[in-house]
Amino acid sequence: MNERQKILLKEIVESYIKDAHPVGSKALVQKLKCSSATIRNEMSALEEMGYLEKTHTSSGRVPSEEGYKYYVDNIMKPKELNGEEMLKLQTIFSNNNLVLSDAIRECMAIISEITNYTSIVLGKDSEYNTLKQLNIIPIDDKKVVALLVASNGHVENKQVLIPEDVDVKEVVKVSEIINKQLIGTPIGEVPSKLEFEIKPRIAVIIKEYESVYSMFQNVFNDFAERNGNVFFGGRVNMLKQPEFDEVDKVKNIMEKLEDYEVVKRIESNDEGVNIYIGEESEFDKDVTVVKTSYKANGEEGTLAIIGPTRMEYDKVVTLLEFLKSQIER
Amino acid sequence: MNERQKILLKEIVESYIKDAHPVGSKALVQKLKCSSATIRNEMSALEEMGYLEKTHTSSGRVPSEEGYKYYVDNIMKPKELNGEEMLKLQTIFSNNNLVLSDAIRECMAIISEITNYTSIVLGKDSEYNTLKQLNIIPIDDKKVVALLVASNGHVENKQVLIPEDVDVKEVVKVSEIINKQLIGTPIGEVPSKLEFEIKPRIAVIIKEYESVYSMFQNVFNDFAERNGNVFFGGRVNMLKQPEFDEVDKVKNIMEKLEDYEVVKRIESNDEGVNIYIGEESEFDKDVTVVKTSYKANGEEGTLAIIGPTRMEYDKVVTLLEFLKSQIER
């Protein structure tokens, strides 16, 4: 691709991102300093190469998925953030009462507001995240609250009814065994340890051990695959984009966002900021997902922005990179 | 309103609920056993009275807000549930591992699925709900997890950074004082007791008591006005209704659903099932909110269904009543 074609692609992508209208040759004579005929020639070359598309035979050009990709990989320059926005994000990190994961969520909510895209924070239990404590708090003689605290500070709580034939005291006793035995175990390994190390031990001391065991199994399973660890910011922003003007399309995307299985797949392990445009976003041909992972103080997870393919890539990438740098300080 | 007019209104409302088409006079000759001209006369009487509307001069009739209200208050009969649906809901309650609040949420999710409307469960801290326990669990020397357990089994957890100049041990000490002093205090009164009874006491033993106090204040404030107590089921269902075919309209409604202040206003204290049609729904002129309160084992809250004014009122009311009866057993 020659230099002029690059400039042309850049201008087309940026103009289309800006106002969602197909770009015609005349609109670019100023920028390219050549006639519209020349631009048309280059445009049709770029179309040949697969970087541009027409909405109909005589319309202006629109970037194709490939076009966006090329733009993102080879043309786009990081956009410097405006001071106000940077300040907003920094202020949150300088608030000392705020714990990292809350700060991240607040920042992503702000980024959603700034950009009008939807943001997602996907927490992850690292393999270094271990069981710190299990508390059983009796509420009445039928119900206890099980509290699980992980070494990274995450807490899961679950109310459980104790089986008819079991005494609260026995449940507490089991929890003490678990505490002695399993503290320090990586969260992922807890269920299996529970089965092979704890179950036999409680079988000895409690008659109805099956039901007690399955009660704890229940609690820990929830912990291991907990869905509570997802945060959404600006979910409604999706509805503000002109490409999502059909309720049906929005419905499809929203349904995917409600489906934990789909959202979980966004998870990233890549240090860098990655961009999934169109079909590869797995949401819709007109959707882009920008994501990166973060890691700090034992906290670990994914930051993602989801919006139209016609996205302000430079801004989003810069914002995510900036937030990431703040997190890792 | 004479008998025939009642029947007419019933048929029009039900037909419109069923397929969202304005109802013409001819379509009803079968049901009313009189000529279309007679029906037209009655229709125009009902329109005069404000129960029907036309979408344009020569269209069929559509129920007005008043029409729905009259239908709901004076005509509608509770619909008997089909066995399969009843069974689904009952099964959830017969699952013994499931705690009441979780069962309620699952049921409302199912009701959303059955009806294609959106469901909301709004928990409420009753005045009988008291502080059961405060745990401080040190994560590292800068961070602790504060766990608050209420007498109804609800748990709130918050990670907090301890102020620079304060030692973890002091924080734990304060938590012990709070535990001794405040257990059994209704949640709503905790913040003020904290200020007037606890603050003076910790001032004596800790130098930097201001920052420790504000830390706890922070934690308890969150507990008192916690937003985590809202559950949504079938949020996307809104998008399936033909009256919500404009993205803009959907956007407005969705924005309100995201706004805790608005959602909180749904809260009901009424034993019965109440229906708020159109403007009085506070969401949109085409939205209806059906809601009722529940109370059982110290759990208390509101069940609400939100959908189009063109709602299957009989079914929704029956479902809510059935669920309520299950809860209160």
Place this chain on the structure above:
DNA sequence: TATTAGCACTGAAAGATTATAAGTGCTAAG
């Protein structure tokens, strides 16, 4: 050889026109 002016052509979008169908209200007769 690369650029550009010129021009015929294309298709979407918007407006005008018409036909159709589903409904109404009103009148007059049963």
Place this chain on the structure above:
DNA sequence: CTTAGCACTTATAATCTTTCAGTGCTAATA
């Protein structure tokens, strides 16, 4: 009081026309 009959209304859909923003191609030009 009910109903048949009919003129009238309006949305909806289909067809046609115009306009306009764009194209691609050709031939002339630097």
